């Protein structure tokens with residue numbers, strides 16, 4: 001690990017919300033594997049973030065395991081990187097409290113995700129939902145993080161992390177490194193296959209609206225075939241063509257071809273042909289991940305052993321930072 005120290009440090013987290021969909025994969029997770037080549041990566045299953053909504057305890061345990069298996073299937077390597085469960089490393093909750101004292105009520109009130117989530121779920125607007133970005137800041141700042149790969153929807157959270165870190169540093173000296181967000185270039189917003197004006201979402205009651213990483217090949221093909229398009233029958237971008245544009249974005253993210261290139265590739269072809277190609281591209285992306293995931297879920301002992309090692313390494317690093325923070329403030333005499 002010592003030779004890795006000079007590499008830029010990447011930190012990212014994902015909530016164990018049960019099942020990953022294509023939006024997660026193309027939005028952020030695709031980068032997680034690639035980033036390991038040139039960085040030292042620390043990846044966390046952020047289970048403390050997921051308890052802002054009620055979960056069944058047994059189900060939550062399963063979702064955490066599934067998330068770990070999926071990340072390993074995606075190519076997160078226990079040899080190169082650290083993979084751990086947030087709640088197992090107590091520094092996260094500890095630093096979160098401290099940072100909350102350096103975060104303004106007004107700043108948290110302006111977070112669009114808080115406004116969204118609280119208006120959608122008015123019967124449980126808990127304080128955890130409100131201070132969610134502070135815990136996220138703690139996650140990131142504990143590890144001297146340089147880069148944070150996330151979806152576009154997390155920009156505001158990265159920004160507030162920087163604000164909090166700078167504020168702390170201005171008082172106590174250079175304690176925290178100021179991290180930067182890394183955002184996907186294409187398909188950072190994969191749209192619903194049933195309503196291309198809405199984001200593809202795991203909670204959509206219409207199962208045909210989304211593609212899950214665990215979908216079998218024929219299900220993937222069926223969903224793509226059923227995807228809502230328009231009657232113009234031309235594969236190009238344009239007003240009223242959100243459905244086709246979404247499929248183009250998905251195809252582009254799977255094949256690394258540009259949208260211009262896709263327009264010329266499919267000039268004169270019909271939607272049926274295009275959808276078949278999109279389905280093929282998706283299947284070649286998802287099939288190997290899905291099969292690897294199934295294998296890992298049959299070998300939970302291995303998954304747990306990876307998480308245990310990850311926990312130990314994460315504790316080692318984060319406890320050093322916790323000590324620095326406490327000393328800076330004048331705590332822990």
Ligand code: TRP
Nearest residue numbers: 011012013014015046136139140
């Ligand atoms: N809020 C992030 C999301 O919903 C998850 C997250 C929690 C995270 N802590 C993090 C992402 C730290 C990056 C870094 O996607």
